Structure formats: structure tokens, C-alpha cells
Amino acid sequence: MDLFIAIFTGTIIAATPLIFAALGELVVEKSGVLNLGIEGMMLVGAAVGVWVSYAGLPMPLAIMSAAAAGALASLLFGVLALTFLTNQYAAGLSLAIFGTGVSAFIGKGFGSAPLDALIPLEIPFLTEIPVIGPLFFNYDPLVYFSFIMFGLISWFLYKTKAGLVVRTIGESPESSHAIGYPVIKIRYLAVMFGGAMAGLGGAYLSLAYTPLWVENMTAGKGWISLALVVFAAWRPARVLFGAWLFGSMTIFQLQGQALGISLPSEVLSSLPYIATIVVLVIISRNWQFLALNFPTSLAKPFRPAE
Amino acid sequence: MRFQIERRVEPSSFMRFAAPVYATFSTLVVGSIMFALLGHNPADTLFAFFITPLMTINGISEWLLKASPLILIGCGLAIGFRANVWNIGAEGQLVIGAVCASGVGLFYPDPESALLLPLMVIAGMAGGMAWAAIPAFLRARMNTNEILVTLMMTYIATLLLSLLVHGPWRDPDGYNYPQTALLPDAALFELFDPMYRLNTSIFITIVAVFAMWFFTERSFFGYKMSVGGAAPLAARYAGFKQSGSIWMGLLISGGVAGIAGMAEAAGPLGQLSAQISPGYGFAAIIVAFIGRLHAVGIVLGGLLLSLLYLGGEAVQLSLGLPSALTSIFQGMLLFFLLASDFLIFYRFTPFPKPIKSGVT
Numbered sequence: 001m002d003l004f005i006a007i008f009t010g011t012i013i014a015a016t017p018l019i020f021a022a023l024g025e026l027v028v029e030k031s032g033v034l035n036l037g038i039e040g041m042m043l044v045g046a047a048v049g050v051w052v053s054y055a056g057l058p059m060p061l062a063i064m065s066a067a068a069a070g071a072l073a074s075l076l077f078g079v080l081a082l083t084f085l086t087n088q089y090a091a092g093l094s095l096a097i098f099g100t101g102v103s104a105f106i107g108k109g110f111g112s113a114p115l116d117a118l119i120p121l122e123i124p125f126l127t128e129i130p131v132i133g134p135l136f137f138n139y140d141p142l143v144y145f146s147f148i149m150f151g152l153i154s155w156f157l158y159k160t161k162a163g164l165v166v167r168t169i170g171e172s173p174e175s176s177h178a179i180g181y182p183v184i185k186i187r188y189l190a191v192m193f194g195g196a197m198a199g200l201g202g203a204y205l206s207l208a209y210t211p212l213w214v215e216n217m218t219a220g221k222g223w224i225s226l227a228l229v230v231f232a233a234w235r236p237a238r239v240l241f242g243a244w245l246f247g248s249m250t251i252f253q254l255q256g257q258a259l260g261i262s263l264p265s266e267v268l269s270s271l272p273y274i275a276t277i278v279v280l281v282i283i284s285r286n287w288q289f290l291a292l293n294f295p296t297s298l299a300k301p302f303r304p305a306e
Numbered sequence: 307m308r309f310q311i312e313r314r315v316e317p318s319s320f321m322r323f324a325a326p327v328y329a330t331f332s333t334l335v336v337g338s339i340m341f342a343l344l345g346h347n348p349a350d351t352l353f354a355f356f357i358t359p360l361m362t363i364n365g366i367s368e369w370l371l372k373a374s375p376l377i378l379i380g381c382g383l384a385i386g387f388r389a390n391v392w393n394i395g396a397e398g399q400l401v402i403g404a405v406c407a408s409g410v411g412l413f414y415p416d417p418e419s420a421l422l423l424p425l426m427v428i429a430g431m432a433g434g435m436a437w438a439a440i441p442a443f444l445r446a447r448m449n450t451n452e453i454l455v456t457l458m459m460t461y462i463a464t465l466l467l468s469l470l471v472h473g474p475w476r477d478p479d480g481y482n483y484p485q486t487a488l489l490p491d492a493a494l495f496e497l498f499d500p501m502y503r504l505n506t507s508i509f510i511t512i513v514a515v516f517a518m519w520f521f522t523e524r525s526f527f528g529y530k531m532s533v534g535g536a537a538p539l540a541a542r543y544a545g546f547k548q549s550g551s552i553w554m555g556l557l558i559s560g561g562v563a564g565i566a567g568m569a570e571a572a573g574p575l576g577q578l579s580a581q582i583s584p585g586y587g588f589a590a591i592i593v594a595f596i597g598r599l600h601a602v603g604i605v606l607g608g609l610l611l612s613l614l615y616l617g618g619e620a621v622q623l624s625l626g627l628p629s630a631l632t633s634i635f636q637g638m639l640l641f642f643l644l645a646s647d648f649l650i651f652y653r654f655t656p657f658p659k660p661i662k663s664g665v666t
Binding site: 036076079080084085086087089090091093094095097098099100101102104105108219220223224226227230264266267269270273274276277280281284285287 | 392394444448449450451453454455457458459461462465466468469472473588591592595628630631632633634635636637638640641644645647648651
């Protein structure tokens with residue numbers, strides 16, 4: 001039972017940074033913009049979170065700074081892709097490279113001094129219930145927050161008028177512009193939201209999951225988040241399931257011995273990457289299924305006619 | 307005076323060449339500001355970053371040595387990028403090329419054979435190609451995004467390398483360092499001068515540059531690929547198959563990345579170690595873009611990016627600045643280049659004066 005609880009909670013925790021980053025990217029892509037720079041924004045968020053925390057400021061401030069840093073980093077992509085109409089693949093890649101460099105630069109002097117980690121919340125009564133308590137009510141606040149964000153984003157995209165506008169812009173920026181919606185402005189907001197969410201995902205890694213700054217600590221989680229959005233076929237609920245699936249893959253690294261697996265750690269570490277490829281292949285074969293929710297204008301530069 | 311943005315009637319060919327110069331200049335300006343903020347004299351620091359490393363023969367040798375893999379990989383990537391085939395995982399193909407070549411170098415029965423080095427080149431190329439063939443197959447047959455697959459394959463390649471040098475291939479006399487035994491002499495490229503590390507593998511890069519120029523500018527297949535990238539519908543109408551471009555773009559770039567990895571192991575390193583490349587595969591993406599996907603441009607881009615590596619190391623040693631500056635400069639360069647590209651298609655013109663009423 002203890003092993004089951006460890007696997008279950010380990011999966012939820014490992015999935016949390018992916019949920020943040022992928023849900024953010026989902027909103028960006030729904031508005032018709034493809035930002036490949038998640039890896040860079042997550043790293044910047046992770047480094048800034050640790051930086052603020054080392055400066056002795058309280059945890060909520062560290063988390064908010066990480067989100068702000070992610071949003072700021074996303075603006076670099078936004079300016080290139082939305083104002084300068086650059087190829088979005090190239091713009092996103094440059095953000096990924098730049099963010100990696102900036103985060104390494106920020107984190108240069110951190111060393112490995114102990115960090116005030118984000119600790120699980122004690123909920124009166126609920127946390128103490130046997131089995132149910134440790135399974136559902138023994139997480140840090142950011143885990144709960146990721147679920148709140150999931151609810152908010154699903155509600156926003158499919159139940160509000162503003163969400164409908166975002167999705168319409170993703171389908172046809174030309175028509176949205178003709179109706180009078182400020183396409184570029186809304187896309188900027190979506191990109192910044194995605195950046196903030198990636199920053200949160202990064203902060204979760206460096207302040208709660210590890211909790212420590214390590215250069216390149218995301219180890220591809222930003223790219224996996226991108227794959228998750230495709231896997232989810234642009235539906236928020238499937239992002240959640242996908243993130244748990246990938247979260248469960250990382251468990252083999254942590255619990256491999258307890259599960260009686262005697263493979264080298266490198267083989268177990270490669271599982272999430274292999275799973276990403278397998279999942280992408282399976283989902284991409286079914287183009288009709290993907291096309292149902294695919295934002296038609298994704299990654300196509302748009303400039304309002306003068 | 308106010309300005310407005312206006313679409314050019316035709317893309318400016320002047321700007322196509324001026325943009326990389328603008329980008330380099332802007333990077334230097336922002337770099338100076340950054341140095342000033344860090345409390346260093348910008349002029350001195352820029353001198354230490356970009357000029358000092360080239361003032362010795364050893365510096366020149368290191369410059370060319372590092373430019374060589376960047377140019378080699380950049381040429382391969384550019385062929386794919388022209389056809390809209392996005393191989394982002396050259397780093398992984400480089401690693402696998404190094405692994406395969408080192409495998410041949412370490413375990414070939416006759417370590418003094420003159421065939422050893424050529425066999426290693428072939429092994430490196432085959433390894434890189436095989437690693438790139440997986441995303442090529444998945445994209446061509448299964449419609450799977452090659453960006454994500456090539457990247458995931460890079461993480462897997464790095465783990466495979468780590469597994470080998472920590473495990474079965476680790477040098478038993480190597481004090482537990484994650485590296486293999488040294489490769490035999492016959493497995494190494496010859497040095498031009500025993501004092502410096504520059505070796506004959508640079509000829510492979512030179513041949514590759516000419517081959518790339520010929521392929522893209524003079525061959526029919528190269529032309530078909532460029533059309534497929536620039537105007538997919540026209541290419542389809544002409545009957546050019548997309549899957550051909552995908553296979554060609556990925557196999558060529560994977561093959562040369564594999565050779566680049568091989569040349570690292572059989573060149574400056576002389577063995578396989580956990581740190582086979584300081585991110586050449588990723589930096590080569592920038593090289594390809596800076597070089598406008600053209601052979602000559604890629605050579606210049608490779609020399610520039612190589613200088614960024616040297617400069618980063620130099621200021622780390624001389625001024626104690628973090629080596630992460632190199633990747634910041636790399637990222638900035640790409641940012642400014644992409645932003646400058648805007649000027650190819652658009653221009654700033656003075657805002658027209660309001661026309662007096664009555665004239666319609």
C-alpha cells in the first residue's frame with residue numbers, strides 16, 4: 001500500500017510542471033500561435049524562483065516572480081512572432097536557446113545551498129484520513145493550484161465569450177480582425193499567459209520538486225509539454241491525462257528498485273522521451289481526430305491589413 | 307516625425323545581406339550594455355571577448371577547430387531547413403556518430419590498420435543517419451512532427467552515451483572518469499602541427515561546403531527541395547514528392563552531424579567521453595539561419611559562432627565572467643537576426659501628411 005501511495009503521489013507531483021506548461025501552451029496555440037520556447041521560459045522561471053527565494057523573500061513572492069519572469073521571456077518571442085512576423089518555429093527556438101543561457105547566467109552563483117522548499121499543506125482532518133489523506137490531501141499548494149488553473153482554463157476557453165474570441169482568432173485571424181477584435185493584442189496576452197504558466201512550471205521544479213537549482217534542470221520537460229498539447233488534441237482535460245501518463249513514466253526512475261526493476265538508471269530515465277515519441281506517433285496517424293480541435297491558423301504569421 | 311510600417315513591393319535583396327550585419331552589430335551593442343551592467347568596461351571586455359582569442363596561432367587553430375563542426379552541421383541542417391524539414395536534433399545525431407565511430411576505433415581487430423580512420427568516418431555517418439532515419443520515417447510515413455521527435459532522440463542519445471561511458475565502455479584504468487580508453491593513433495586525424503589541435507578533419511568540412519553549394523544551387527533534387535519548402539502547393543502541382551525531401555533533409559543532416567561527432571572523438575578529444583560536444587548541434591541551427599541557408603553564409607556564421615565559444619571561454623578565464631555568456635550571445639544573435647529579417651519584407655516610411663480636404 002505504501003508503494004502504491006508513493007507511485008500515485010509521485011505521478012501527480014511529477015505531472016504538475018507539465019500541467020502548468022502544457023495548459024499555458026494550449027491557450028497560446030488556441031489563439032493560433034506556436035511558441036516552441038517553453039523549455040527556455042521554464043528554465044528562466046526556475047532560476048528566478050530560486051534567486052528570489054535565496055534573497056530571503058517569502059515563497060509566494062518567489063513563485064509570482066517566476067511567473068512574471070516567464071511572461072517577460074515570452075514577450076521576446078511575442079515581439080518576434082507577432083510584431084516582426086518572424087517564422088514562429090525559429091522565434092520559439094531562439095527563445096529556447098536564449099532562455100537556457102539566461103537561466104544558466106542567473107543561476108551561476110547559486111551553488112547548492114539549501115533552499116526553503118515548498119512543503120505539503122496540512123489540511124485539518126482531511127490529511128489525517130488513512131490512505132485517502134496521503135493520496136489526495138498531502139500536496140503542496142502549487143499542485144492544488146494546477147488543478148484550479150485547469151478548471152479556470154477549461155471554463156474560460158469553452159464557457160466564456162472571451163474564450164470564444166481566443167478560439168476564433170486561432171481559427172481565422174482575418175475574420176476576427178474584420179469583426180473588429182484586436183487580434184495581435186489578444187495573441188500577445190495569450191503568449192504572456194503561456195509564458196507565466198511555463199514560469200510556474202519551472203518554479204515548481206526548482207522550488208518544490210527538486211528543490212534546488214541545477215543547470216538545464218527541466219531536461220526536456222518543456223518539449224514534452226509541447227508534445228502533450230498535440231497528444232491532448234488541444235483539449236484541456238486530455239492534457240491532464242497526458243501529464244499523468246508522463247508523470248508515471250518518471251516514477252520508474254524513483255521507484256525502480258522498489259518495483260524490482262534492475263535496469264540501468266539511464267534506461268529508466270529515457271522512458272519519458274521514448275513514451276513521448278510513441279504517443280506522438282499514435283496520435284499523429286489519426287489526422288482527422290487531430291483536425292477536430294486543431295487551431296487552423298496555428299503558426300501562420302498574421303498582420304492586419306492596413 | 308512619425309513613421310509607419312509599409313510592406314515592400316518586392317523583398318529587399320540588400321536587406322537580405324544587411325540583416326546578419328545588423329544582427330551582429332545589435333548583439334554587440336546589447337552585449338556592451340550587459341558588460342557595463344556587470345561592472346566591466348564594455349570596450350575592454352569586447353576586446354577580450356572577440357579580439358584577444360584570435361591574437362595567437364593557437365587561438366586561430368582553436369577558432370577553426372570549433373568552426374569546423376559548426377559549419378559541417380550547419381550545411382546539413384540548411385538543406386533540410388530549405389525544404390521546411392526541421393531537424394533540431396543534430397546534437398543527438400552527433401552523439402550517436404561519435405559513439406559508433408568510437409566503437410569501431412576501440413574494438414576494430416587491427417588498431418594499426420590504415421583503414422581504421424575511413425571506417426570510423428563511415429561508422430559516424432551511418433550512426434548519425436540511422437538516428438535521423440527514425441524521425442524521417444515517422445514524419446514521412448506517420449505524419450509525426452520531426453521537431454519533437456528529433457529533440458526526444460537527442461535526450462535518448464545523451465543517455466545512451468552516458469550509459470556506455472559509465473558502464474561497459476568505461477576505461478578500466480581511467481580513475482572512474484566517465485570516458486573510454488584513448489583511441490589508437492591510427493584512429494585519430496593527423497594534426498597540422500603537433501603544437502596545435504587543428505587537424506585534417508577540416509578538409510571534410512571544406513568538401514561539405516562545396517558539396518552543399520552544388521546540391522542547393524546546381525542540382526535538380528536540391529531545387530525540388532527548395533521549391534517544396536518555399537511553395538509547397540507549387541511543388542505538389544509539379545509532382546515533387548514531399549517524402550523525398552523529408553528523407554533527404556534528415557539523412558543528410560544526420561549524416562554530417564554524425565561525422566562531426568566522429569571528428570570530435572577522433573580529433574581534439576581522442577576518446578569518447580560523457581561531454582562530447584558543447585552544444586554544437588544546437589549552435590549549428592543558429593549558424594544555418596545566420597548564413598541564410600547558403601554555403602558561403604554558413605561558413606561566415608560558423609566562424610562567428612565559433613568565436614562566441616572562444617570568447618566565452620576567454621572572458622571566463624581572464625575576467626571571471628560566467629561561460630553562460632556564450633549561449634546568451636548565441637540566443638541574442640538569433641533574436642536580432644530574426645527581427646532584422648522584418649526589414650527584408652517591410653520598411654519604415656515617414657507618415658504621410660494629412661491630405662487637404664477636397665482632394666479625393
